[in-house]
Amino acid sequence: MDACAHCAVRESAICHSLPEDRLEELSRYGRRQNVTRGQTLLWEGEDSLLVGNVIDGVLKLSASTWDGCDQTLGIAYPSDFIGRPFGTKSQQSVTALTDAMVCTFTRADFDAVAQRNPDLEHSLLQRTLSDLDHARRWMLLLGQKSAIERVASFLLEMASRLSEDGEDEAGRIVFELPFGRQEIAEVLGLTIETVSRQITRLRCDGLIETPGKRTIAILDREELETRAESA
Amino acid sequence: MDACAHCAVRESAICHSLPEDRLEELSRYGRRQNVTRGQTLLWEGEDSLLVGNVIDGVLKLSASTWDGCDQTLGIAYPSDFIGRPFGTKSQQSVTALTDAMVCTFTRADFDAVAQRNPDLEHSLLQRTLSDLDHARRWMLLLGQKSAIERVASFLLEMASRLSEDGEDEAGRIVFELPFGRQEIAEVLGLTIETVSRQITRLRCDGLIETPGKRTIAILDREELETRAESA
DNA sequence: CGGATCATTGACTGGTGTCAACTTAGGTGG
């Protein structure tokens, strides 16, 4: 299959590091797979039998405590890598937040190809290093920030990832969240009620608008950045 | 120099993946460096000019909020890798918790050697992947766990990293923390007073003893594990 | 002995969680 050549993330996923002929080798093992919203690809604590690239859609990585509280540990967008190569168990579940398309490999196949292609490993290393940086920045948020700071930070991050076109005619930054309130709460380590209250507060203060349940319009980006840092 | 051949972490740091001759190449760029307790090797937000391996001692990775609250993002033990290769800025500071010895390289030198040695990159990838797993498990703690659960989890993790010999004659697991109370608080996203209160509580409940300020003796590991999970 | 640093304890406050009621939006079927 030459699906890789026309892949939407051909230039941005870790595969970009492979030349044509090596790409063909990899593509023999790959499998394009549709995932429906809510579907879980990998379960926490189970053997990570597959790894892969996100082609389209948004997925979350999550783990839960003994009593069933979920914490979202990361968010995977198109061209992100998911799963745990060279390991045994996946420490987190991977679940689709939207309908999605992923390109999967069995871990064994991927590991073997990676061993033969240092450039692929280098790309994966680069990506893993920035995932680690990102996870650690999120630790600062979870460890130290107040509810309002968390929500403001979250909206700003979402804005930068999801609003391809800058501002609309009214100077607003508008985007559609792939999250419900409960899912936002799980990202931020808060409850759904607290998230709701903080969003209401930001709306009342005139920093944002919420035209639809999952739609956010940022009116005052600067002030929102202030709220993300200080009280 | 043939320091590498006799290095205390020769078999466990990422260098273990290099054969003799390649190791010699790397060693030409490396510099053994003593670090005194409290000294900071890298600053948050500054260009990560150097990277390296921890040979001896314990260091912390940390970041702080605008108002000066510190959050510890990771702990580096002997054979761990520190710094951010292939990047520009270090997202976190690296500070010694104890007097330590590190083996450093300029980032430029290391990047170049890594490019020529896929095995070295593979080791670094493995290590980075497990650092990422570890950071994400910590996110679950910061996002969802109560103070008592955090402290219990912390003590158990420290026990497994620091108590080489199992139990003493009285069946206790004894170890010396490289942390003061304030530093524990920064790891757990709590205040020093809360940490102190929870440790007192565990002592009163007969699960641990604290023979010295920084010494911990675990009396009832099982019960401590229960406290780390549930209320 | 006195001072400095670190840890502990107490009293109080406040932010976030909990529980419950209500609102809104969207979809289905009569």
Add this chain to the structure above:
DNA sequence: CCACCTAAGTTGACACCAGTCAATGATCCG
């Protein structure tokens, strides 16, 4: 087309955990 139903979000009242501020206690060291 509207009534109803359900799921999701919002709002309010209250409780409780952890933060804050302040005082006390323990160790170490000059």
